[in-house]
Amino acid sequence: MTEARRTRIRYLIITVLFLVSCFSFADRSALSQAVTSMPKAMNLTPQRMGYLLFAFGCAYALGQLPSGGLLDRFGSKRVYGISIVLWSIFAFLTGCAGYVTASLAFTVLFILRIFSGLAQSPVFPGNGRIVAAWFPTPERGRASAIFNASQYFALPIFAPIFGWLIHTAGWRSCFWFLGGLGAVLTLVWVTTIYGVKDHPRISQAEIEFIERGGGLVNTDANTSAKKNTLTWSTVKMLLSYRMLVGVYIGQYCITTLTWFFLTWFPLYLSQARHMSVLKVGFAAAVPGLCGGFGGILGGILSDRLLRGGCSLSFARKLPIMAGMGLSMTIIACNYAHSQAMMLAFMSLSFFGKGIGALGWTVISDTSPKGLVGMNGALFNLFGNTAGITTPLIIGYIVEKTHSYNGALIFVGLVAFCAIVSYGPVVGEIKRIDLEPASAA
Numbered sequence: 001m002t003e004a005r006r007t008r009i010r011y012l013i014i015t016v017l018f019l020v021s022c023f024s025f026a027d028r029s030a031l032s033q034a035v036t037s038m039p040k041a042m043n044l045t046p047q048r049m050g051y052l053l054f055a056f057g058c059a060y061a062l063g064q065l066p067s068g069g070l071l072d073r074f075g076s077k078r079v080y081g082i083s084i085v086l087w088s089i090f091a092f093l094t095g096c097a098g099y100v101t102a103s104l105a106f107t108v109l110f111i112l113r114i115f116s117g118l119a120q121s122p123v124f125p126g127n128g129r130i131v132a133a134w135f136p137t138p139e140r141g142r143a144s145a146i147f148n149a150s151q152y153f154a155l156p157i158f159a160p161i162f163g164w165l166i167h168t169a170g171w172r173s174c175f176w177f178l179g180g181l182g183a184v185l186t187l188v189w190v191t192t193i194y195g196v197k198d199h200p201r202i203s204q205a206e207i208e209f210i211e212r213g214g215g216l217v218n219t220d221a222n223t224s225a226k227k228n229t230l231t232w233s234t235v236k237m238l239l240s241y242r243m244l245v246g247v248y249i250g251q252y253c254i255t256t257l258t259w260f261f262l263t264w265f266p267l268y269l270s271q272a273r274h275m276s277v278l279k280v281g282f283a284a285a286v287p288g289l290c291g292g293f294g295g296i297l298g299g300i301l302s303d304r305l306l307r308g309g310c311s312l313s314f315a316r317k318l319p320i321m322a323g324m325g326l327s328m329t330i331i332a333c334n335y336a337h338s339q340a341m342m343l344a345f346m347s348l349s350f351f352g353k354g355i356g357a358l359g360w361t362v363i364s365d366t367s368p369k370g371l372v373g374m375n376g377a378l379f380n381l382f383g384n385t386a387g388i389t390t391p392l393i394i395g396y397i398v399e400k401t402h403s404y405n406g407a408l409i410f411v412g413l414v415a416f417c418a419i420v421s422y423g424p425v426v427g428e429i430k431r432i433d434l435e436p437a438s439a440a
Contacts, residue, residue: 005203005205006203006205006206006209007201007202007203007205007206008206009199009201009202009206010134010135010139010143010206010210012192013130013134013192013193014131014134014135014143014146014147016188016189016192016193017127017130017131017146017147018146018147018149018150018153019150019185019188020080020084020123020185020189021123021124021127021147021148021150021151021154022150022153022154022157022158023084023154023178023181023182023185024087024120024123024150024154025150025151025154025155026154026157026158026162026178027087027091027116027120027178028056028120028263029154029155029158029159029263029266030091030094030158030162030174030175030178031052031053031094031109031113032049032053032263032264032265032266032267033159033162033163033166033174033266033280034162034166034171034174034175035049035171035267036266036267036270036280037166037170037171038098038171045399048106049267049391049395050391050392050394050395050396050399051110051391051392051395052106052109052110052113053113053259053263053387053390053391053395054387054388054391054392055110055111055113055114055117056113056114056116056117056387057117057259057384057386057387057388057390057391058114058117058387058388059113059114059115059116059117059118059121060117060118060120060121060384060387061117061121061380061381061384061385061387061388062118062121062381063117063118063120063121063122064121064125064377064378064380064381064384065235065374065377065378065381066121066377067079067083067121067122067125067126067373067377068125068373068374068375068376068377068378069373069374069377070122070373071122071125071126071129071373071376071377072129072370072371072372072373072374075195076126076129076130076133076193076219076373077189077190077193077194077195079122079126080122080123080126080189080193081186081189081190081193083119083120083121083122083123083126084182084185084186084189085182085186086115086119087116087119087120087182088178088179088181088182088183088185088186089179089182090112090115090116090119091116091175091178091179091182092175092176092178092179092180092182093112093179094109094112094116094175095172095173095174095175095176095179096172097109097112098170098171098172117387121377121380124360124376124380125373125376125377125379125380126373127144127147127360128144128360128363128364128367128372128376128379129219129372129373129376130193131143131144131147131360131364132215132216132219132363132364132367132372133195133196133215133216133217133218133219133372134196134210134215135210135213135215135364136209136210136212136213136214136215137213137214137215137306137365138213138303138306138307139213139303140303140361140364140365141298141299141300141302141303141306141315141316141358141361142296142299142300142302142303143299144299144358144360144361144364145295145296145298145299145300145302145357145358145361146295146296146299147360148295148299148357148358148359148360149291149292149293149295149296149354149357151258151261151291151295151357152261152287152288152289152290152291152292152294152295152350152354153288153289153292154288155261155265155266155285155288156285156286156288156289156292159266159280159282159285159288160282160285161174161177162174163280163282165177195217195219196210196215196217196218196219197217197218216369216372219372234371234374235374235378238371238374238375238378239378241432242425242426242427243366243426243427243428243429243430244366244375244378244379244432245425246421246422246425246426246427247359247362247363247366247379247421247422247426248378248379248382248383249382249417249421249425250320250359250418250421250422250425250426251359251379251380251382251383252382252383252385252386253324253386253414253415253417253418253421254324254353254356254357254359254383254415254418255383255384255386255387256386256389256390256411256414257327257330257349257350257353257411257414257415258353258357258386259386259387259390259391260390260394260407260411261287261288261291261350261353263390263391264390264391264394264404264407265287265346266280268404268407269283271398271404272403272404273339273342275339283339283343286343286346286347287343287346287347287349287350287351288350290347290348290350290351290354291350291351291353291354292354293351293354294323294350294351294352294353294354294355295354295355295357296354297354297355298319298320298323298354298355298356298357298358299358299361301318301319301355302315302316302318302319302358302361303315305318312365312429312430313427313428313429313430316358316361316362316365316429317422317423317426317429319355319356319358320355320356320357320358320359320418320422321356321419321422321423322352322355322356323352323353323354323355323356323357324352324353324356324415324416324418324419324422325352325415325419326348326349326351326352326353326355326356327349327350327352327353327356327412327415328349328352328412328415328416329345329348329349329352329412330345330346330349330408330411330412330415331408331409331412332345333345333346333349333408334405334408334409353415356418359379359383360376360379362429363375363376363379365429365430365431366429366430366431366432367431367432368431368432368433393407393410394407394410397410
C-alpha cells in the first residue's frame with residue numbers, strides 16, 4: 001500500500017491516553033486544592049493531609065502488580081475501562097463525604113482515597129502497554145512523552161476550573177465535576193480504544209508500518225488464552241536485571257518530584273506564599289505548562305537523537321540526566337523573595353523534570369514480549385512508592401519546621417539521585433529477550 005493510504009489511528013489513541021491520564025492526575029490533585037476551603041472542624045492539618053495523600057499513594061503502589069497481571073491477562077481496553085468507571089464513582093463519593101459529621105469525615109475520605117488509588121493503578125501500566133503496541137520504536141519516545149506530559153498539563157487545565165468551582169459552589173463541586181467527566185471519558189474510551197489489528201478504522205498499511213518498526217501489535221491478541229503473568233517467579237526474573245532495577249529506582253526519584261507537584265505544590269503556594277485559592281489555581285498552571293512542554297520536547301529530542309544514528313542508550317539517557325540536573329533548581333525557590341522569581345525557578349525545575357520523564361519510553365523499549373504489563377506495573381510500583389514516602393516525609397518536615405524550605409531541598413536531592421541511577425546503574429538500554437518458557 002502507498003504512504004497516502006496509511007491511516008494515522010495511533011495519533012487518536014495517544015490523544016485519548018493523554019486526556020484520560022490528565023483526568024487521573026486531576027483527581028489526585030483535587031483534594032490538595034479543595035482542602036483550603038474545607039470546614040475547620042474537619043481538622044485537616046498538614047500531617048493529617050499527609051495521611052490522606054499517603055492512603056492514595058500506598059493503595060496505588062500496592063495495586064500495580066495485580067493491575068499489570070490483569071492487563072496482560074485480560075487486555076488493556078477492558079481493565080483500563082473498568083478502572084475509569086470506578087475512580088469516577090469514588091471521586092463523586094468524595095464530594096458526598098462533606099455531608100457526614102466532621103468526626104467521621106476524615107475516616108471516610110481516607111477510605112475513599114484508598115479505593116481511588118486501587119482503581120487508578122492500571123492507568124500508567126496500561127498507557128505503557130498500549131504505546132508499546134501502537135507505536136514503532138522511533139516514535140515511542142514522543143508518544144510516551146505525550147501521555148506522561150498529562151501530569152504537567154493536568155494542573156494548568158484543571159486547577160483554574162477547580163479554583164472557580166470551589167470559589168462559586170464550594171469544595172464538593174470539584175469532585176462532582178470529576179465524577180461527571182469520568183462518565184464522558186468512559187464513553188470515549190469504549191468507542192476509540194482497540195487492539196492494533198482489531199481497530200475498525202485502521203488500514204493494513206498502518207498495521208504493517210507499526211509492526212515493521214518494532215510495535216508489539218499482537219499484545220492484546222487472544223487474551224483469553226494467555227497465561228497468568230502475576231507470579232513471584234516473573235517478578236524475581238525482572239528484578240534480576242540490573243538495567244531494569246536502575247530504571248525502577250530512577251522512576252522512584254522522578255516520581256517524588258511528580259508527587260510534590262501534584263499534592264504539596266498548591267499547599268506551598270497557599271501556606272508558604274500566602275496566595276488565595278483563585279491565585280493558587282492560576283499560579284500552579286505556570287510550572288505545569290512548562291513541565292508539559294518540557295515533557296514533549298524531551299520525547300521529540302530523544303526520538304530525533306535515535307533517528308540521527310545515536311544509540312538507544314544515549315538517546316534515552318541524555319534527556320533524562322540533563323533534565324534531572326535542571327530540576328535541582330527547585331532548591332533556589334528558598335532564596336526567591338518575590339512571587340515572580342519563585343515561579344520562574346519552579347517553572348525551570350519542572351521544565352527540566354518534564355524533559356527527563358522518559359521512564360515509560362524506556363519500559364516500552366526494554367520490556368520482554370508478553371510481559372509489558374507486568375514490567376510496567378513493577379516499574380510503576382517502585383515509582384509510586386514515592387506516593388507513600390513523599391507525602392509523609394514532606395508532611396513531617398513542614399509540621400516540624402513550620403517551613404517548606406527543607407521540603408524543597410529534599411526534592412532537589414532526590415532529583416540528583418535519579419541522575420546517579422540512570423548513569424552507572426542502568427548501563428546499556430536494550431530489549432530483554434526471553435525464551436518462550438521463561439515468559440510463561
